[in-house]
Amino acid sequence: MSSAELDALALGARHLLAGKYFQLAAFVMLIYDHMLTLSDEVDKIWSRKFSGVTILFLLNRYVTPLQFIIILDAFHDPRWTKYACSHFAIFEGASTVALIAICQSIMILRVYALYRRSLYILIFLMVLWGAQIVTSAVGLHTGFMVALPPVLTGCILTGDSPIFPLVWVGPLVTDTIIFGLTVWRTRMYLLTSRKTHTIHVFIRDGAAYFLVIFMANLINTLFFFLADSDLKAIGASFSQLITAVMVSRIVLNLRSSNSWKQFGDTSAGASLGSRNERREKGRSLQPSFLTRTICDLEDSEDAEGSEGRVQVDDVGKDSTDKSTIPLSSMSIRRKLDSIPCDV
Incomplete structure (x- = not known):
């Protein structure tokens, strides 16, 4: 060689x-x-x-x-x-x-x-x-x-x-x-x-x-x-x-994530009421909405077609201060109902 x-x-x-x-x-x-x-x-x-x-x-x-x-x-x-x-x-x-x-x-x-x-x-x-x-x-x-x-x-x-x-x-x-x-x-x-x-x-x-x-x-x-x-x-x-x-x-x-632990237990049938009420409550609803979007697909899938009311924690305030949001606006409900949250 x-x-x-x-x-x-x-x-x-x-x-x-x-x-x-x-x-x-x-x-x-x-x-x-x-x-x-x-x-x-x-x-x-x-x-x-x-x-x-x-x-x-x-x-x-x-x-x-x-x-x-x-x-x-x-x-x-x-x-x-x-x-x-x-x-x-x-x-x-x-x-x-x-x-x-x-x-x-x-x-x-x-x-x-x-x-x-x-x-x-x-x-x-x-x-x-x-x-x-x-x-x-x-x-x-x-x-x-x-x-x-x-x-x-x-x-x-x-x-x-x-x-x-x-x-x-x-x-x-x-x-x-x-x-x-x-x-x-x-x-x-x-x-x-x-x-x-x-x-x-x-x-x-x-x-x-x-x-x-x-x-x-x-x-x-x-x-x-x-x-x-x-x-x-x-x-x-x-x-x-x-x-x-x-x-x-x-x-x-x-x-x-701590956010999932804190907010992930909210009811899966979450929806909003009137457009005016949505604007008033939008800030406090944000963490729950985002959490459902990202972290809890199983619950949101089970909630498809469900009706009712949901309690949402008001972030930044005392944890006992909660708002009850009625279900009335179907157009807004379509945006938030059955939101995937699997990853």
Whole structure:
């Protein structure tokens, strides 16, 4: 073997080792965060009634590490043949695209709840979500397994096509639009009422999610254009795992918020009376409305079609001072009845 071939082999071995360390470190981060938040998960997820978002949360929470165990085995087990690796590399990318899509569906439901179950917002975001999956799949289709010398072990997905970065650009665009819609909607609450703890958590987690995921996907894109061929997709798994961690934290933080504990026990059949009374009581009703929008879908679903009266705490006053709001205005009732609140 010539000196040039030995140098190339040594460089490939270093790149492979860097990829394996990066994968292992990302997996340790995921498991460590899982251990830190397990008690919150039992308290806030398992002890409550199951819903659609609960299922999405658990898929993100448990399918992701199971998938990654297989990926780690493929990275280190020499029994994986080249034929198996060539097919597994596509599975690795496809499962990553699918699990990121699950995470983003939770974020979409979050925005859908914030916009009072707006059908237009839901349709727009679902079309965007579908376009992201299609573009990511198109980029993934151009990927292939890194060719390694026989002495090196590892099933690694990479690509050299100009459209391969669509795997990360698609989620980047979706996250940017979701964050923009979140900021646009929450600014209305900040301008018209005092900032409750739930709003603070909503904005803080949304901003943190966007910044972290944006940077992860941006780094992946830069790696593709600047790194060697066997390092182009080195950060793909980290991007997926940090997305899973951030989404889990968002759901748990909202369900743990003090605002939910304080106001989440209000009657689920909440509606307003006349328009004049709504303006007078709007300030005190705000926390209960927002809480029902974000944190208690199960109750609001049970309340669909219900009629009656609701007691709402007047924020900032003595907790014994309560207002009873009669049900009379059907036009306003439609806005507040059956508001989703699942994340």
